[in-house]
Structures are given as structure tokens and as C-alpha cells.
Amino acid sequence: MIDLNLSEQERSRRDSLKKLTDLGINPYPAESFFTNISSREILESFDDEKPEKLKDLSLAGRVMSRRIMGSASFAELQDEKGRVQLYFRRDDICPGDDKTMYNTVFKKLLDIGDIIGVKGYAFRTKMGEVSVHVTSFELLSKSIHPLPVVKQKDDKKYDAFTDPDQRYRNRSVDLIVNPHVRKVFEKRTQMTNSMRQFLNEKSFMEVETPVLQPLYGGAAAKPFKTHHNKLDQTLYLRIANELYLKRLIVGGFNAVYEFAKDFRNEGMGRFHNPEFTQMELYVAYRDYLWMMELVEAMVEKIAIDLHGDTKVKVGDHTIDFKRPWKRYTMFEAIEKFNGIDISEMDEQALKETAGKLGVDVDNSMGKGKIIDEIFGETVEKKLVQPTFIMDYPVEMSPLAKKHRTKDGLVERFEAVCNGKEICNAYTELNDPVDQRQRFEEQLLLAKRGDEEAMMLDEEFIKAIEVGMPPTAGLGIGVDRLAMIMTNSHSIQDVIFFPQMKQEAKQEVDAPEAFVELGIPESWVPVVQKAGFLTTDELKAQNPNKVHQLLCGMNKKHKLGLKNPTQDDVKAWVEGA
RNA sequence: GACUGAUUAGCUCAGCAGGUAGAGCAUCUGCCUUUUAAGCAGAGGGUCCGGAGUUCGAACCUCCGAUCAGUCACCA
Numbered sequence: 001m002i003d004l005n006l007s008e009q010e011r012s013r014r015d016s017l018k019k020l021t022d023l024g025i026n027p028y029p030a031e032s033f034f035t036n037i038s039s040r041e042i043l044e045s046f047d048d049e050k051p052e053k054l055k056d057l058s059l060a061g062r063v064m065s066r067r068i069m070g071s072a073s074f075a076e077l078q079d080e081k082g083r084v085q086l087y088f089r090r091d092d093i094c095p096g097d098d099k100t101m102y103n104t105v106f107k108k109l110l111d112i113g114d115i116i117g118v119k120g121y122a123f124r125t126k127m128g129e130v131s132v133h134v135t136s137f138e139l140l141s142k143s144i145h146p147l148p149v150v151k152q153k154d155d156k157k158y159d160a161f162t163d164p165d166q167r168y169r170n171r172s173v174d175l176i177v178n179p180h181v182r183k184v185f186e187k188r189t190q191m192t193n194s195m196r197q198f199l200n201e202k203s204f205m206e207v208e209t210p211v212l213q214p215l216y217g218g219a220a221a222k223p224f225k226t227h228h229n230k231l232d233q234t235l236y237l238r239i240a241n242e243l244y245l246k247r248l249i250v251g252g253f254n255a256v257y258e259f260a261k262d263f264r265n266e267g268m269g270r271f272h273n274p275e276f277t278q279m280e281l282y283v284a285y286r287d288y289l290w291m292m293e294l295v296e297a298m299v300e301k302i303a304i305d306l307h308g309d310t311k312v313k314v315g316d317h318t319i320d321f322k323r324p325w326k327r328y329t330m331f332e333a334i335e336k337f338n339g340i341d342i343s344e345m346d347e348q349a350l351k352e353t354a355g356k357l358g359v360d361v362d363n364s365m366g367k368g369k370i371i372d373e374i375f376g377e378t379v380e381k382k383l384v385q386p387t388f389i390m391d392y393p394v395e396m397s398p399l400a401k402k403h404r405t406k407d408g409l410v411e412r413f414e415a416v417c418n419g420k421e422i423c424n425a426y427t428e429l430n431d432p433v434d435q436r437q438r439f440e441e442q443l444l445l446a447k448r449g450d451e452e453a454m455m456l457d458e459e460f461i462k463a464i465e466v467g468m469p470p471t472a473g474l475g476i477g478v479d480r481l482a483m484i485m486t487n488s489h490s491i492q493d494v495i496f497f498p499q500m501k502q503e504a505k506q507e508v509d510a511p512e513a514f515v516e517l518g519i520p521e522s523w524v525p526v527v528q529k530a531g532f533l534t535t536d537e538l539k540a541q542n543p544n545k546v547h548q549l550l551c552g553m554n555k556k557h558k559l560g561l562k563n564p565t566q567d568d569v570k571a572w573v574e575g576a
Numbered sequence: 577g578a579c580u581g582a583u584u585a586g587c588u589c590a591g592c593a594g595g596u597a598g599a600g601c602a603u604c605u606g607c608c609u610u611u612u613a614a615g616c617a618g619a620g621g622g623u624c625c626g627g628a629g630u631u632c633g634a635a636c637c638u639c640c641g642a643u644c645a646g647u648c649a650c651c652a
Contacts, residue, residue: 008621009586009603065612072609089609112602125610148587149602151613158613159588159601165644166587177587221651240652266651267577276652360649421652452651477652491652501643531623549623 004529004553013144016109020142025105027142033117035059040081046122046130054122057132059084060140062176063114065149068107074131077118078176085131086118092135106137113143113176150177168498181493187306188482188494192259194305195279195476198298204255204281209244211237211261217460218242218399220452221264224274237263242399242473243460245282246428250468257281259478270490271420274499277478286472287427288411292388295415295423295474296323299386299481306485314418314487317384325415327388330375337379342371350374364449368395383416395445398438398454400426418484423476430468432461509534517575518568522561526553543570 006014020027036058046054061079071090076083090102110116120134148161160178161167167174167181175182196206214233216223218240226235241260248256263275283291303310303321310322328336331343342353350370354361359377361370371393379389391403392412400410411427429435439456446453482494492498511524513535519527530549532538538546547569554561564572 007586007603012603067611067614068608069611069614070608072611074611074614076612085612087610091609123610125612127610127612129610129612131610146586146602149613150587151601153613156613161587163588163644219652262652264651267649269651270646272651278652424652475652480652529623 004525007146009146010144013111013142013146016111017142017144020105020109020139023100023105025139027139029138029140033058033060033138033140035079035117038081039077039079039084042084042122042132043082043130046124048124051123052121056119057121058117058119059132060117061115062143063110063112063116065112065151066110071102073106077116077132082179085125085129086120087123087125087131087133088137089133092133093137105139110139111143111146112149113145113147114139115141115143147173148177164492165500168492168500171496184486184488184493185496187486190306191302191482191485192279192478194302195298198301199257199281202255204257204283205253207245207248207253207256207258209241209248209258209260211263213238213244215455215457215459216240217454217457219262219264220454222266222451224263224265239264240278240475241280242475243457245280246468246471246473247460247463249282249284249471250463250466254284255282268499271480271483273479273491273495276491276495279476279478281474281476282428282471283473284469284471287470288390288413288425288472291425291472291474292327292390292413295425295476296321296325296386299415299422302481302485312485312487314484315489317418319385319418319484321386325386325388327390329391330371330389330393331391333379333383333387333389334371334375337382338374342374364445366395366445366448366450368393368397369450372396380416380421381419384418386415386417386422388413388415394438395441397426398442399429399435401429401431402434420480421477422480422484423474425472425474428468428471428473430464430470432465435464436461514538517572519572520564523550523564526550526559526561529553538573543573546573 017027036056037054038059039061042054042057042059059077059079061077063075064078064083065076067074073088075086075088077086088102088106090099093102093106094100116137117140118132118134118137120132120136123131123133125131148159150160151158161174167178175185200206212226212228212235214235216236216239218238219242221239223236223239226237227233228235238260239262241258241262245256245258257279259277259279261275262278264272265274266272268274283294300310300321300323303312306312311318311320313319331341335341338357340353340357342350345353347367347370350367351361354370354374357374357378359374361373365373375389383389390411390413391406391409392400392414394400394402394408394410397410397412400412403409403411410429413425414421415423429438436456439454439461442453443456479491479494482488483491486494488494511521514524514527515521517535517538527538527550530546530553532546543566547564547566550569551563553559554563
């Protein structure tokens with residue numbers, strides 16, 4: 001019985017699968033296949049003077065193309081490191097009289113996408129390409145779902161697999177056929193390795209803190225809410241890990257960091273995924289000025305590790321991460337870009353200024369939020385080269401320490417790059433009395449309608465009441481930084497499996513429901529393929545039309561079923 | 577959430593003013609002992625996103641819905 005839901009190609013591959021089994025070949029063998037070289041190593045180490053140095057090779061990978069010419073053939077094998085061409089000759093693969101392995105297994109039953117292991121030796125073809133002359137091969141895994149075939153000539157791609165929706169939903173395939181996608185993720189991992197190395201060399205300790213939290217805090221954002229059954233208690237997925245890392249500082253660790261998946265129940269877009277990665281770092285006995293130097297040094301190192309240079313191409317810009325970066329206070333930055341000094345303004349004057357600058361404000365916004373809006377609208381987008389913005393209004397920063405000299409401000413900085421914030425850092429607030437007051441001010445903001453105002457966390461306050469050393473803290477948006485370092489336009493390009501809307505599932509009745517109407521079992525798939533997925537849908541149809549449709553399908557797909565009579569179909573439809 | 581656009585074969589895309597679908601690659605059948613987006617000859621493959629409407633007739637026109645993309649708004 002033909003499965004009508006499969007394409008012709010999928011059916012053909014399932015056929016091959018069966019034929020292989022019939023030949024006694026296990027399409028999914030269990031044994032290890034040991035390789036001793038990669039495609040890249042072959043290409044790099046081949047020596048025309050001494051080709052015999054590359055013999056007794058064993059390599060494995062995926063067949064990505066085949067060019068068959070009678071008793072000799074070429075194929076391309078793709079492994080983790082790249083591709084190498086394979087040369088198959090019938091009489092080498094099958095030295096004896098039995099040519100099955102070449103004529104049948106290789107030529108007929110092997111498909112693009114299959115994973116094979118080969119043994120052979122390296123040589124250079126007449127066309128000048130270093131290749132592997134295969135002496136034997138074995139199937140390691142059969143692919144029964146066809147792969148998009150991307151061809152390439154002179155750097156020009158043909159039929160590239162480009163639809164973003166398909167690519168994100170089907171990342172495995174994306175990674176197989178789009179090597180540039182794979183490179184982005186290699187770079188991302190190189191980046192986090194580089195950060196870990198930088199921090200570990202300074203003897204900072206990598207730690208883990210809870211993702212499920214009874215109270216969410218440490219940032220201004222809306223959370224995902226969940227429930228623990230046994231405790232019968234509401235839990236939130238963390239929006240930040242700040243409050244837990246600070247507890248570790250209280251506990252006596254002097255420098256801790258965590259690569260944390262955080263979750264925010266907010267909009268999605270080019271710069272936003274509901275789950276994203278942040279690296280937070282806390283160091284005792286340090287302040288935000290010290291932290292600025294650390295950020296510069298770390299990001300400069302990342303650029304050099306990834307690109308061998310402090311300059312990185314991002315879109316139309318070249319961004320230079322060479323130290324030192326420019327530094328402005330927030331008021332200086334606003335004055336520089338707008339020519340207006342807002343440092344002495346009260347809430348009313350700020351509102352009017354915002355209006356003049358075309359920045360939207362509403363009544364839920366306090367003084368700090370208005371300043372932040374003005375900055376975000378008129379300055380941030382224009383900062384391309386890495387720049388530190390320092391000294392934020394206290395209202396916006398309930399976890400940061402008040403500025404040592406400037407009233408109404410806190411010791412906080414953000415680094416802005418390519419028009420976007422890449423990190424956020426404070427001299428941390430360690431005064432428990434002030435901390436409690438700040439939380440209470442947040443509660444007032446919440447009452448004014450600010451949905452993202454922070455919650456009061458008694459447990460956290462209790463911890464810093466014990467005494468937290470003066471501390472500098474930092475959060476870096478790992479995805480955002482990865483976007484810059486890999487020149488990616490969208491956050492979805494640096495996250496393996498970005499959040500996607502679920503494809504709507506069609507309602508389908510079980511085959512038994514159709515059989516109950518008197519429809520023979522063999523006809524049920526045909527009825528469903530014809531578009532009648534539920535018995536209710538069938539009920540709404542004109543029986544004659546259904547009859548014609550079904551008989552047509554039988555003929556078209558050569559199903560060889562005995563056609564029902566018009567009366568049969570009428571009975572099915574009316575019974576439904 | 578708003579606006580604009582997209583959705584046709586496994587993949588990339590055509591389809592001009594409404595007359596029930598085309599190409600290249602992939603697949604299948606032949607031929608070919610060093611090819612390279614291999615070539616040559618032949619074949620099969622499509623609820624034209626879903627639904628309703630207008631019409632003698634819809635991939636194409638109208639309306640509703642789904643999904644995606646881009647831009648904007650909120651947020652890292």
C-alpha cells in the first residue's frame with residue numbers, strides 16, 4: 001500500500017531502504033566507524049611530490065552530490081570540517097565478479113544525504129582536484145528525507161536553501177547545506193570560550209543559580225509564570241540572575257560569573273528572543289570604573305580571538321573595539337547630540353523637552369524613565385563605535401549604588417555599540433536600608449502603571465543585611481554581542497533554535513471513525529488525502545463529488561483499489 | 577500590536593490581460609572509466625497556503641483566515 005502522504009522521492013528512498021535490507025546490508029549499523037583524517041586535513045596536507053603519504057585513509061560523512069559515469073563515479077563527502085571529492089571505480093570497489101556493491105548499492109541505492117564511511121587513498125584528478133580514491137565504503141546511516149540540493153560554481157550559489165522560516169524550523173538541514181550558518185555558530189562558541197578563558201585566567205569562578213525562582217527580580221521585565229505541583233507554588237522563569245549572584249558575593253566568593261539563559265515574556269523581533277543568554281559577573285571590592293576597563297579588555301580580546309583584529313565589519317560599518325572606548329555621562333551624551341542640557345531639569349521641564357525632541361512620554365513615566373527615553377530615541381541609535389554611557393538617573397536603577405558625588409544619579413554604565421546596548425553594569429548597591437527604600441519606590445512606580453517595576457524581594461534584602469562587600473556587577477547580552485561579532489542581522493541567526501510560532505495542527509479523525517461509517521480500511525487514507533480529514537468534513541460534501549474524487553485518486557495514484565459504487569459513497573457521507 | 581509584501585513540484589523560482597500549470601536542479605529509466613552547477617536521451621512528480629464569493633470558467637479578481645518576512649512600537 002502506497003503512503004499517499006509521502007512524496008515520490010520519499011517513497012523511492014524507503015524502497016531503497018528495503019532493498020538494502022534484502023541485500024543483507026544494515027542501513028543503521030551499530031558498530032563504531034573509526035576515522036583517521038578529516039576532509040580538510042586531506043586537502044591541506046596533500047603533497048603532489050609524495051601523494052603516497054596519504055594512504056589507508058578512513059573518513060566518514062554525508063554524501064552531498066554524485067556524478068555517475070558508467071563504471072566510474074565521483075561524489076562529494078561532507079564531514080564536520082568541510083568537503084572532499086570521492087572517486088569510485090567499479091573494479092576497485094568490486095574486484096571480483098560480483099559487482100553488486102557498485103552497480104546496485106552505490107549507483108542505485110545510495111542517495112544524497114546518506115552517511116557513509118570510506119577507506120582509500122588521496123590523489124589529484126586530471127581536473128586538478130585533490131580527491132580520495134575509494135577502495136571500499138559502507139553505509140553508516142540512510143537518509144530517507146530528501147535534502148535541499150545547493151549547488152555552487154565560482155562562489156555563485158544555485159537553488160540555495162534560503163527561506164528563513166524553513167531554515168529556523170529545520171535547523172539541522174540548514175546546518176547541513178549552509179556552511180556559512182555553521183560558521184556563525186562556531187564563532188559564537190569561540191566567543192563564549194574566549195570570555196570564559198579571560199575570566200578564568202583572572203580566577204573568577206563560574207557558577208550556576210536557579211532558573212526557577214519564587215520571585216523574579218534583577219531586571220525590569222515581564223516574566224514567564226509556571227507552577228510546581230508538589231509544592232503547589234507559583235514559580236517564575238528567571239528574568240535575570242543578579243540577586244542570586246549577589247548572595248554568593250555575600251557568602252564570601254570574591255568573583256563569580258554565570259552564563260545564564262534568561263526568559264522574558266515580551267515582544268519578539270530582530271533583537272529579541274523570549275529566551276536569551278546573558279553573562280553576569282560580580283566582583284567584590286571593585287567599582288564601576290574598574291569594571292569599564294574589564295569590559296573593554298574582554299571585548300577587545302574577543303574581537304582579536306575571532307577576527308585577528310580589533311576591527312570588525314558589521315553591516316555597513318567597521319567597528320573598532322580597540323581600547324580605550326569613548327566615555328560620556330548620559331547628560332553629556334544627550335547634550336552632545338541635542339544641544340540641550342537637561343541635567344538640572346525637573347519632571348515637568350523634562351516632559352516639555354521630550355515633546356520638543358519628538359520623544360513620546362506618558363504619565364506612568366517618572367523622571368528617570370523620561371531621561372532614558374530621550375537618550376534611547378536621540379542618542380543610542382547614533383552610537384556606532386563602542387561607547388560607554390555613564391551615570392544614570394537613580395529612578396531607573398534600583399539595584400545600583402548612588403553616585404559618589406552627583407545627586408540623583410547612580411554609578412552605572414552601559415556600553416553601546418552599533419546603536420544597541422551590549423552590556424549594563426553598576427557599582428552595586430550594598431546598603432540594605434537604601435535598597436529597601438528603592439524597592440518601595442518601585443512599588444510606587446508599579447502603582448502608576450509601570451508593568452516592569454521591580455518586586456520587593458525580602459530574602460534578597462535579608463542577605464545583604466548580613467553585609468555585602470562593595471561590589472561591581474556586569475551583565476553582557478551574549479546574543480547581541482554574538483550578532484555584532486558574526487555580522488548577523490537578526491538574533492535568530494545566532495540562536496540555534498529561535499522561538500517560532502507553532503504551526504497550526506490540523507484536526508484529523510482516527511481511521512477507526514471512518515471505518516465505522518462503512519468505509520473499507522484501505523480507502524481511509526484516500527479519503528483523508530482527498531482533504532476530508534474529519535468525518536464532519538465528509539458529512540458536508542456532495543456524495544457524487546466525493547465519489548468522483550475518490551475514483552480519480554485511485555486511478556491517478558495507481559492504487560489498484562476496487563472503486564466504490566455511487567451508492568456506497570452516498571451511504572458513507574450520509575452516515576457521517 | 578500596526579502597516580506593507582509574500583505563500584505555485586523535494587529545492588530555487590516563472591506563470592504577462594481570468595481559459596484548470598511551466599523551467600532548472602533533485603528523483604526514476606537508459607548510455608558514458610577522471611567528472612565538477614558533468615553531459616546526452618526519456619519518464620514521473622502539483623488539494624497553485626486554507627475557506628467563502630464573483631464568473632460559463634480562478635494560481636490570477638473580491639472578502640475572511642493561517643503562516644512568514646520587512647519596517648515601526650515595547651523590551652537585552
